[in-house]
Amino acid sequence: MPHLLLVDDDKDILSLLTTFFRKHGHDVSSAQDGIAMFDAIEQQAIDLVILDVMLQGEDGFSLCQRLRTASRIPIIMLTAMADHTDRVVGLEIGADDYLTKPFDQRELLARVKAVLRRTTETGAIPVSSETRPTLCFAGWRLDVARRELRSADDALVLLSGGEFDLLLAFAEHPQRVLNREQLLNFTRGPLHDAFDRSIDVQVSRLRHKLEDDPKNPAIIQTVRQGGYVFTPTVARK
Numbered sequence: 001m002p003h004l005l006l007v008d009d010d011k012d013i014l015s016l017l018t019t020f021f022r023k024h025g026h027d028v029s030s031a032q033d034g035i036a037m038f039d040a041i042e043q044q045a046i047d048l049v050i051l052d053v054m055l056q057g058e059d060g061f062s063l064c065q066r067l068r069t070a071s072r073i074p075i076i077m078l079t080a081m082a083d084h085t086d087r088v089v090g091l092e093i094g095a096d097d098y099l100t101k102p103f104d105q106r107e108l109l110a111r112v113k114a115v116l117r118r119t120t121e122t123g124a125i126p127v128s129s130e131t132r133p134t135l136c137f138a139g140w141r142l143d144v145a146r147r148e149l150r151s152a153d154d155a156l157v158l159l160s161g162g163e164f165d166l167l168l169a170f171a172e173h174p175q176r177v178l179n180r181e182q183l184l185n186f187t188r189g190p191l192h193d194a195f196d197r198s199i200d201v202q203v204s205r206l207r208h209k210l211e212d213d214p215k216n217p218a219i220i221q222t223v224r225q226g227g228y229v230f231t232p233t234v235a236r237k
Contacts, residue, residue: 005049038067203228
């Protein structure tokens with residue numbers, strides 16, 4: 001069973017979501033602050049973290065940033081803010097998805113399943129290297145099976161689940177203009193809203209990791225009124 005870690009300082013929400021996710025076939029642990037969150041991650045194999053932004057003490061943004069620097073565990077952030085500010089910040093620091101409170105539990109479940117499909121091998125049938133190749137471009141190597149990006153000198157570059165999925169979408173459609181709607185479909189499937197800014201944020205994060213000069217990108221270029229184009233030639237190995 002996928003193992004979820006719920007991080008919220010509201011005991012009622014933790015109890016409600018724990019019961020709901022266990023009913024739908026998930027193993028669930030909970031934490032009310034950052035100390036308990038990192039303790040749980042160290043002691044157990046966690047497949048996904050559902051992290052509230054508004055926590056007493058260290059907030060969800062800070063915890064997300066700290067976790068992302070050390071781990072690729074998928075993160076879904078919960079925000080009480082109706083505007084897009086929290087969503088943008090969450091994506092910028094490496095969250096894989098976000099949901100605004102109040103939310104429908106079934107929608108959260110659907111998002112959890114979608115993120116797990118994209119970022120874990122839980123329940124997946126093993127695939128051959130032919131169907132999960134390594135994609136090579138501009139000195140970089142994207143290992144699809146291991147979900148790893150390595151540089152020309154074999155250094156591992158840490159990507160969030162969302163960043164990996166976006167880079168994979170680009171690498172599988174090189175030298176082709178992709179608009180934001182297409183990229184959202186490739187990375188999130190039909191379960192997304194019209195929040196185009198999320199793609200722009202993750203493109204910016206990828207540029208800072210891939211490009212020699214992120215302000216003048218050579219790998220992921222912007223097409224005015226069109227979207228983005230991944231310029232390198234991609235070889236499958």
